[in-house]
Amino acid sequence: MTRETTVGGGTELGRFLRARRARLTPAEAGLAAGPGVRRTPGLRREELATLAGISIDYYTRLERGKETRPSASVVDSLARALQLQEDEHEHLRSLAALAARSAPEAPTAPSRSVRPGVKLLLETLRPGPAHVLSRSNDVLAANPSGLRLLAGIEDWPAKQRNIARYVFLHPAARELFDDWHTQVRGCVARLRALAGTDPDAPDLTQLAGELLLKSPEFARLWERYDVKGRSYGRKTFHHPEVGDLTLGYQSLQLEGTPGHRLVTYYAEPSTAEHDALVLLDILGSQDSMPSAEKPSMAAQPSTITRDEAPPSGS
Structure with a gap:
């Protein structure tokens, strides 16, 4: 299996943000339902960006993998807006740290030996x-x-x-x-x-x-x-x-x-x-x-x- 088939296009940070945004409804986020039928199953990008206090352009670049160095305060704001649990918040921090690396480390097979x-x-x-x-x-x-x-x-x-x-x-x-x-x-x-x-x-x-x-x-x-x-x-x-x-x-x-x-x-x-x-x-x-x-x-x-x-x- 290649990385593409394992996790899809973009970065893991972007995919995680997109998946969690799609699962949070406007009502759960405290937003009033707008007129017309929504084509997005969860929050729109602009809605999440507003809740997190960041620009829609910056958030869009995060999801698409074009922005890879969000600050700790941005990560925390996104976690609050997405209503992440403690484990999920920590995972988001890890993904942000991974995205910031200039070159990924070569994967290695872990030891199977038990002391x-x-x-x-x-x-x-x-x-x-x-x-x-x-x-x-x-x-x-x-x-x-x-x-x-x-x-x-x-x-x-x-x-x-x-x-x-x-x-x-x-x-x-x-x-x-x-x-x-x-x-x-x-x-x-x-x-x-x-x-x-x-x-x-x-x-x-x-x-x-x-x-x-x-x-x-x-x-x-x-x-x-x-x-x-x-x-x-x-x-x-x-x-x-x-x-x-x-x-x-x-x-x-x-x-x-x-x-x-x-x-x-x-x-x-x-x-x-x-x-x-x-x-x-x-x-x-x-x-x-x-x-x-x-x-x-x-x-x-x-x-x-x-x-x-x-x-x-x-």
């Missing part, structure tokens, strides 16, 4: 699911429950395991996530944030190109230009092996390896959710055993339930 100490950290978090992700959501390493939580992803080759690819293309993903639509919007928004600051990144262009071809839903969300930073909170899963569970989660940037982050899930001890994580850990550990060491299937119950999991803390 031994980080792998040890994954083990210490058991039975809590945890995995290390790249900036484009490749699963670089995981503990047993971290892999097993994403039902069915272990069937894919290691280099194919990617959270965005999983949520859009794996048949189990729609049933696994309680709010699949929120999950996919977050994935696309985080990839969009990366595309804004490093549009020619080889890991991003390959992934986005594949998903644009294979998933109409991804293509639709990609054109919205939503951006979002890393987050924390709670997620509910409908897991085919351990049932329904709601887990807290936290994403942490890993120092020393640019773009790598640790995502970990947790549950309160002595709860059904914690027992489910113990069971996931056991099932995931069995997957990683050599075939000769795995328990005989004849000795396994036909259906495993939470009640059969060892007590928490065992």
Whole structure:
């Protein structure tokens, strides 16, 4: 995929401004509706320029990529006029900084190597699911429950395991996530944030190109230009092996390896959710055993339930 097919003509700054302007209605901006039928789905250029306190000529040059050095005050004024959230405002600052560079830096493929100490950290978090992700959501390493939580992803080759690819293309993903639509919007928004600051990144262009071809839903969300930073909170899963569970989660940037982050899930001890994580850990550990060491299937119950999991803390 070329830069043109990835992000279209002009600059990322101009495309982002144009996309967000088209989504803000005059009523939302506090403007009275004028006479006649509007041909523009959102604000007109002159309306946004007025709200931001800049000339229409200057704003038009920003959108078309002919003006590439907006001041910090102009960026902040545009963010207020567009009613951007904090993550979106920060993204706009990053795009302005990128546009101001005289020559773009050559894109480089990020490291996929996970340090031994980080792998040890994954083990210490058991039975809590945890995995290390790249900036484009490749699963670089995981503990047993971290892999097993994403039902069915272990069937894919290691280099194919990617959270965005999983949520859009794996048949189990729609049933696994309680709010699949929120999950996919977050994935696309985080990839969009990366595309804004490093549009020619080889890991991003390959992934986005594949998903644009294979998933109409991804293509639709990609054109919205939503951006979002890393987050924390709670997620509910409908897991085919351990049932329904709601887990807290936290994403942490890993120092020393640019773009790598640790995502970990947790549950309160002595709860059904914690027992489910113990069971996931056991099932995931069995997957990683050599075939000769795995328990005989004849000795396994036909259906495993939470009640059969060892007590928490065992």
